[in-house]
Amino acid sequence: SAALATLLATLLAACGGGGGNPGSASSPTPPPVTGGGNLDAYVGTWTSACTSHALDTAVIQRPAGSANTLTIGVTTNYYANTTCTGDIIATQTWSADTTATYIGTVASSITPAPGVAVISASVDKVTTQVPQHSVTLTGTFVSHKIIDGQPNWCVDYAGGSVCVPDQVYAAGAAPFDGLSVQGADLYEVKSNGTNFDAVEHFTKR
Numbered sequence: 361s362a363a364l365a366t367l368l369a370t371l372l373a374a375c376g377g378g379g380g381n382p383g384s385a386s387s388p389t390p391p392p393v394t395g396g397g398n399l400d401a402y403v404g405t406w407t408s409a410c411t412s413h414a415l416d417t418a419v420i421q422r423p424a425g426s427a428n429t430l431t432i433g434v435t436t437n438y439y440a441n442t443t444c445t446g447d448i449i450a451t452q453t454w455s456a457d458t459t460a461t462y463i464g465t466v467a468s469s470i471t472p473a474p475g476v477a478v479i480s481a482s483v484d485k486v487t488t489q490v491p492q493h494s495v496t497l498t499g500t501f502v503s504h505k506i507i508d509g510q511p512n513w514c515v516d517y518a519g520g521s522v523c524v525p526d527q528v529y530a531a532g533a534a535p536f537d538g539l540s541v542q543g544a545d546l547y548e549v550k551s552n553g554t555n556f557d558a559v560e561h562f563t564k565r
Contacts, residue, residue: 406565413439417565431459450497458489460539461487463487466482468556492531501515510525513525546564
């Protein structure tokens with residue numbers, strides 16, 4: 361997605377932003393609770409729902425020697441059909457992973473998507489960093505095009521195409537500031553001032 365990146369934000373069709381409450385400056389998120397989060401709960405391989413031909417796979421790891429950080433690498437596979445079944449026609453990878461650094465835990469709630477009931481959740485707050493990075497697409501349905509003077513990687517479907525600018529993306533923060541595991545579900549979330557909106561939802565694989 362292609363919403364895990366400015367990394368996730370630039371996954372285009374594969375990812376989207378979270379919805380939910382607009383928040384209020386008079387109702388800030390409670391301060392982090394003292395104590396360490398269970399970062400091991402996030403380690404593993406997670407898969408998003410199929411969105412517009414695309415399926416994200418996130419691999420989360422604990423860097424050796426680090427007590428409070430995670431690395432998040434996302435690969436997007438594209439399919440010819442909108443149900444993400446059958447053969448993979450293109451694969452999108454990034455040259456660098458996102459680093460998430462744990463800063464504290466809050467008892468809060470998450471809005472999984474617009475119109476979906478809020479769920480109570482413990483959220484591990486993080487700061488994120490995406491280094492300067494580039495994107496590559498490979499596969500038999502991938503072409504390289506110049507669009508408005510800008511080189512693009514494009515995945516060509518029977519009914520159209522999706523394109524990702526082939527450029528060097530500047531370092532910056534990812535579009536989420538918290539993580540939460542609920543059973544087999546992983547949420548990347550963004551504080552809205554009152555609680556959290558889901559930016560991306562993955563299921564343990």
